[in-house]
Amino acid sequence: MKIKQTSFLFIALLNLFSFQLLAQNTVIKAGHFFDARSGKMLDNQVIIIENGKIKNVGANLKINKTDTVIDLSDSWVLPGLMDCHVHITSNLSYRKRNWNDVDVTESNALRAIRGSVVAKQFLDNGFTTIKEIGNDANYATADIIKAINKGWIQGPTIIYAGKIIAPYGGQSWGVNPEHEHFWDWEYIDADTPKEIIKAIRKNIYYGATTIKMVTGDNGIYDAEDIKVAVTEAKKYGLKVTVHVKMGGQEATNVIAGGAAAIEHGFGLDNTQLQLMKDKGTFLVGTDLAFDNWYAYGFDSAKSKSWVNIDVDRLKRAYAIGTKMAFGTDIVIDLPGLNRVQSNLKILENWKLAGIPPSYILQCMTTNAAELLGIEKERGVLAPYYYADIIALKNNPLNNIEAIKTVQFVMKEGKVIRRD
Ligand SMILES: [Zn+2]
Known part of the structure; x- marks a missing residue:
């Protein structure tokens, strides 16, 4: 009986541990953020990513200690x-x-x-x-x-x-x-x-x-x-x-x-x-x-x-x-x-x-x-959308050629490139 209780406790702890692993989000600090819907550039936005998708975007979002933070404060961040x-x-x-x-x-x-x-x-x-x-x-x-x-x-x-x-x-x-x-x-x-x-x-x-x-x-x-x-x-x-x-x-x-x-x-x-x-x-x-x-x-x-x-x-x-x-x-x-x-x-x-x-x-x-036909999944950086995210060195609204200065690429929450 005692052995059984211990294993229950062990499983409970394991569950708690894996829950915490799941709860660990990736957070991008975007110095400049392209809002594709309005066509405007916003400043100092935070993007919270969980399981490959965007969970939240905003100016004053809470970052947890367990979160992995990607600092793109000096970049222009856009949807892929x-x-x-x-x-x-x-x-x-x-x-x-x-x-x-x-x-x-x-x-x-x-x-x-x-x-x-x-x-x-x-x-x-x-x-x-x-x-x-x-x-x-x-x-x-x-x-x-x-x-x-x-x-x-x-x-x-x-x-x-x-x-x-x-x-x-x-x-x-x-x-x-x-x-x-x-x-x-x-x-x-x-x-x-x-x-x-x-x-x-x-x-x-x-x-x-x-x-x-x-x-x-x-x-x-x-x-x-x-x-x-x-x-x-x-x-x-x-x-x-x-x-x-x-x-x-x-x-x-x-x-x-x-x-x-x-x-x-x-x-x-x-x-x-x-x-x-x-x-x-x-x-x-x-x-x-x-x-x-x-x-x-x-x-x-x-x-x-x-x-x-x-x-x-x-x-x-x-x-x-x-x-x-x-x-x-x-x-x-x-x-x-x-x-x-x-x-x-x-x-x-x-x-x-x-x-x-x-x-x-x-x-x-x-x-x-x-x-x-993917407008409900991709194309903007907003909650429930896939985390297809890129960052540029220069402001593309000043000169569109800035899209040639890609220094960060994330595909469905996974970092593909970071210079
Ligand atoms: Zn063709």
Whole structure:
């Protein structure tokens, strides 16, 4: 009997001890704190983190002796950033782009290995969520996501499109009939509502959490086709985003069909941008900077004219009030720069368009989270949200380029980087 009592006491003590372990929070002292909802910078905030999520945020919160304190008093603290248009497994040669080469010479395994390296670059540079939007070989990213979830590698939260759904031919051109299925590596041909539905179900089966379509590169989808896709994806809680390179009828069809976003849309006119605003269609502009266009092999004059197109469309979309989410679409690393450094060149265009830094940050946080359907989990630093938190050396509201000065990254409460 006595032995039993002792073991009860022991278990009770053990429980008390583990309770205390659980009660130990991580606390961040933020000298400057970006409130993503209002777009304003607040001073001297305390963030309390428990089990990977934010428990409380405020100016005068009590810090317990048992808490682990991370002092970021001299930093600018923000929610983790989001890039809504990336291709982590793809890389084309500088000024020598050739997709056909990549498809023939790079295996799915090699693509997945590259993707895992690039995914870590995103995380280390402050991007805690990305939307991986196709061109990832034979579902290479699905394995990267599994490896992250197993804890084998570190990476951001990945919202994943699987294979790109497109009218016959994907985004290929000039392929001879003997190699008709060449593009199946990265695309699913879908030319009828039935084929669109089947393609969506196939992507979901292999791990997709968003649906990406392409229109206008080969065939053009009708508004009805887009509507079929939106309805089917919605059954599983997924959104549909559509690549439209320029604008025209294909863009009008996408907006009318109720897609969540247009990717690129370099040639959208003001009527279309207004229609997008009215319908809540996001623009993920992927506004490549001069160096990025030049990397594609265009000469200086052509690269410059692309920049003018980007900046003009960015300005018009901002003035009209079209909802925007940040997306980069870089698949060519610039000499001496990693993928994220190459991506962030595009900030040059946002600056040329005169977009305020606070709005650019919202495009990378609250707006991005809304487009990705994770606005109740990520994108702001508030109670019940995941503790995806970064800190910068400089004030991004003075100059948006400050997002290149990341010195601290936390992902779901775990410190990934601290300089
Ligand atoms: Zn892209």
